[in-house]
Amino acid sequence: EIVLTQSPATLSLSPGERATLSCRASQSVSSYLAWYQQKPGQAPRLLIYDVSNRATGIPARFSGSGSGTDFTLTISSLEPEDFAVYYCQQRSNWPPITFGQGTRLEIK
Amino acid sequence: EVQLLESGGGLVQPGGSLRLSCAASGFSFSSYAMTWVRQAPGKGLEWVSIITGSGGSTYYADSVKGRFTISRDNSQNMLYLQMNSLRAEDTAVYFCAKDRANWNADFDYWGRGTLVAVSS
DSSP states (O other): OOEEEEOOSSSOOTTTSSSEEEEEEESTTTOOOOEEEETSOOOOOEEETTTTOOTTOOOOEEEEEEEEEEEEEEEEOOGGGOEEEEEEEEEEEEESSSEEEOOEEEEO | OOOEEEEEEEEETTTTTTEEEEESSSSSSSGEEEEEEEEETTOEEEEEEEEEEEEEOEEEEETTTTTTEEEEEETTEEEEEOOOOOGGGGGGEEEEEESSSSOOOOOEEEEEOOOEEEOO
């Protein structure tokens, strides 16, 4: 099973700042990594698939990068609606499909 | 517009059974794999099961293998999760989600979830 480890667990930033979230895989997932955003009481929303492809309707301030075992989700300039929990997910070697434990992005 | 609506959750005793349903609309249902993902209270996302568009192949997380069964009715645009021998650790919100393609194993649309609580 591929384990995804996200860091930091919590990130405290202000609107307008740049956010950098990390996801590290226990073995290579090639380019098969996605990112999701989840707000309280809501379903997850797909942001990025295959490392760097934005899903439909996702603003350009969200970008993804990385390869192999180390991946980054960057939010270039935080908007108030971006404060949420973010999960990475791999589809390289499954089952099982696995998610990271999440990074909580909170307002400083 | 893609819509997914889960139902069937509730309170059940340990060892009991529940059947979750997910009604899909707004896309060609039989063309896409579908999945169930759960989230225990205050915890992260855990993948549960996936089924191909035709229903011919299914996979399960080890934590539910042998107890849960995923199925679909493409004539009714419905996805199901039959849950037997339920345990306290199965308590979670259960989401159904649509695969981005037929077997991509990432998920572009999600329902709002249905809560399953296993307790005596």
